[in-house]
Amino acid sequence: MATQSSSGTQPPNFLLRYWRGEGELWKVFWLYGVLASTVLACLYAAAIYAGNLAAAQLLLPLLLVYTAWIVISVWRCAPNVGWDFYTHLSRGLTIAWALNVIFALLGLQMDLLAVYAGPPA
Template sequence: MFIVDAWKGSKPLWTVFWLYGVLPSTIATGIFLWLVSQGAPGSGLRQLLLAAFAPYTIWVLVAIWRAAAHAPDPLMGGMARGLTVAWAINATMLVVFAEMDFPI
């Protein structure tokens, strides 16, 4: 099962980073920003997205971190880990500010 394999670091870094990380989070961010632009600050869909975003983010960040350890190029693994730290900080700020109804 891809969820468990990715969590264990068994999937290739490019797959976890681009297909499980960047693509879904870009789509979710687009939906979230669209909801904000529609003036739906407390909408059920927006709250559902935020509730799903937290466990997804934890899963994908752990998966990327673990996959980076097995990257064929150590430089790419290091870059992925650095971006993972930045991603974690950004995701935390997004959730906190969104819940405060801070203008994003």
């Protein structure tokens, strides 16, 4: 169950509410985590496919910041369920998610740098 902030009212926006761990786990995990991450990944793929390297480059730091927010939000909202199994499962998946994103973003950045550098002389 979601909790309220110390002042007794919910934070004014969902970003802050989930950042503080005051939202529902299912919503932050599935909607803001899985669904939104999929949309951002599709935007990145579309930018690469269209040859828009500037958009692709701008999306990488956005993905990194978004991932930091979602990982922390999922971690903090994890206890907001009725069964401890889901708390531990979501936290374990969040660690794997964070590691995957870090390595994927590093690889994508290296690919972009290779494109910027051009073919070997």
